[in-house]
Amino acid sequence: MGGRARRCDRGEAVSAVCYALPPLRGTATHEGSLADFIWFRTGGPAEWLVRPQDVNDLAAFMAGLEDDTPVLPVGVGSNLIVRDGGVPGVVVRLPKAMAKISVEPGNRVRAGGAAMGISVASGARDAGIAGLEFLRGIPGTVGGAVRMNAGAYGRDTSDILIEATVVMRDGSIEVWPAAKLGYTYRHSDLPAGAVIVEALFGGVPGDPKVIGAEMDRIAAEREASQPLRSRTGGSTFKNPEGHKAWALIDAAGCRGLTRGDAQVSEKHCNFLLNLGSATSAEIEALGEEVRAKVKAQSGVELEWEIQRVGVVK
Known part of the structure; x- marks a missing residue:
């Protein structure tokens, strides 16, 4: 950008503060x-x-x-x-440019933070590395998967992560071994503002054809059970201990529930949809209504898995 920038000429701002930016080549x-x-x-x-x-x-x-x-x-x-x-x-x-994937000795795959889960799984398959197939079912980036310990089909990112390279909020570059991230279900101890720029994953030797077949099975199962072609945010709530979130939502009578143009998916109750012109407020309010109905029906309090950020308008 060639210098520190400060702009406040935006009318109704997203913030009352005008933040200054340092130089940036991007x-x-x-x-x-x-x-x-x-x-x-x-x-x-x-x-x-x-x-x-x-x-x-x-x-x-x-x-x-x-x-x-x-x-x-x-x-x-x-x-x-x-x-x-x-x-x-x-x-x-x-x-x-920060989505590159490379294979290293010892059945390891190194991936940039911007790489998609499917790309990592495909790279591992082509190299005959098994154990990363479940990433085919995670529709986000490596950075997001590492931060939130994303998982699918019985496996979590914490099962395969060896280390992550992180740019901290103060600009320092650190390499964190997996143990340092303090992983629990859909959570890590990575501090706010830190950016995961690279991850090293470990697998085991495997037959590319067998690995590919498992990836195809995962893709077919997702297509059959999830509203992949809709405007959605993926799994909305964490699975409570001993329960499936979708089953609790269904039992509470929320399948197909709407608020404005926001809807609880009829195909998979743990997905919220934007049918076309929903606001974020309507989507979030619908989620809270689902939580209230589930709590009233089952006594279980659902926790958001979707990250909600920004300012309420």
Whole structure:
């Protein structure tokens, strides 16, 4: 960008604060649209949508940010509600250049933070590395999967992660072994504002044909059971201990429930849909209504799995 930027000429702002930006070799878009790529296709803009050129660019940029500037890394927004008032501060989206995948000795796969789960699974398959097939069923990026311990089909990211390279909020670059992330179900101890730029995964030797067949099975099962061709945010609520969230939602009579243009999927009750013109407020309110009905019917309190960010309008 060639210098520290500060802009406050935006009328109704996403934040009352005007955040300054340090130099960046990549791009920084003021009031950058998030609804253009977030799966729900809803929500307000990022105050600054930043796309660094590479790891060093991101690290220098983060080091130069003022301490009070919020930083939120976002991948493809497959498990995210961006509230209608937008996101204050900086939203970091890694470029395609940081989506590279390579195979290393010892049945290991190294992937950039912007790489998609399906790409990692495919790279492992082609190299005859088994154990990463479940990533075919995770529709987000490596960065998001590592941060939230994403999982599917009986396996979690914590089962295969060896280490992650992280740009911390102060701009330092650290390599965290998997144990340091303090993984639990859909949670890690990675601090707010830190950006995962690379991950190293480990598998076991396998037959590419067998691996491919398992990936095909996962793809077919997802297609049959989930509303993949809809504007959705993936699994909405965590599975409570001893329960399946979708079954609790169904038992509470929420299948097909609507609020405005937001709907509980009739195909899979743990998915919320934007039928066309839903606001983020309607989607989130529908989720809260589902939580209330489930609590009243079963006594179980569902926890959000979808991350909800930004300012309520």
